[in-house]
Amino acid sequence: MNDCIRVGARQECIVRKVENADTVCVCNQTYCDDFPALKRPKSGFLTVYESNKAGERFKETELQFGSTIDSTADQTVVVTIDKTQKYQTIFGFGGAFTDTTGQMLKTVNQSLADLLIDSYFSDNGIEYSMARIPIAGTDFSDRPYSYDDVDGDLELKHFALQKEDLEWKIPYIQRALKVSPHKIKFFGSPWSPPSWMKTNHMFNHGGELRGTVGGEYYQSWANYFVK
Secondary structure, three states, rough: EEEEEEEOOOOOOOEEEOOOOOOOOOOOOOOOOOOOOOOOOOOOOOOOEEOOOOOOOOOEEEEOOOOOOOOOOOOOOOOOOOOOOOOOOOOOEEEEHHHHHHHHHHHHOOOHHHHHHHHEEEOOOOOEEEEEEEEEOOOOOOOOOOOOOOOOOOOOOOOOOHHHHHHHHHHHHHHHHHHHOOOOOEEEEEEOHHHHHEOOOOOOOOOEOOOEEEEEHHHHHHHHHHO
């Protein structure tokens, strides 16, 4: 396999040709390419960052908005922006701190794991500013679990974080907080209630919360969210 260097990022992409696949950028415990320093475009301009199959990595192009269209040019796409019309607010962009991701990061050298988190959250990366944290396990977890798997524990006396949180989520969340130039917004989202709270007593295959709306299972599930 032949390696070469493509210019674009602050640290260049060391390209590696992979059989039956596109080119990839080498990232190991001693070296990773990173994103160009982000800057606010001048008024009337926009900045495009492009990575493509030809091997260009974070190629930076500055484009200028125009009020007229050159009919002689090869115009394939025309974008018209009405700055007076607003539809919604974007709170940020991000990913998820799943235990599965943390489990994989735990298998590599700590320096490489740090570089991977940095590539998403630091100012040397793409500066994610949001992250979802699954409340307990998900469909990709190594095992099915919740934060209270004691059948009938409506008072949640056995509620507790699990090894997945302590080893595979929290350390990487802390790393992201350390390197991010932003105040990261986090939100929790459950994949399933504890299985004993559900009509099918399973984490998957559907099922509903037991009891009636406003009943003890609904209250316990609400308390679970608070905890």
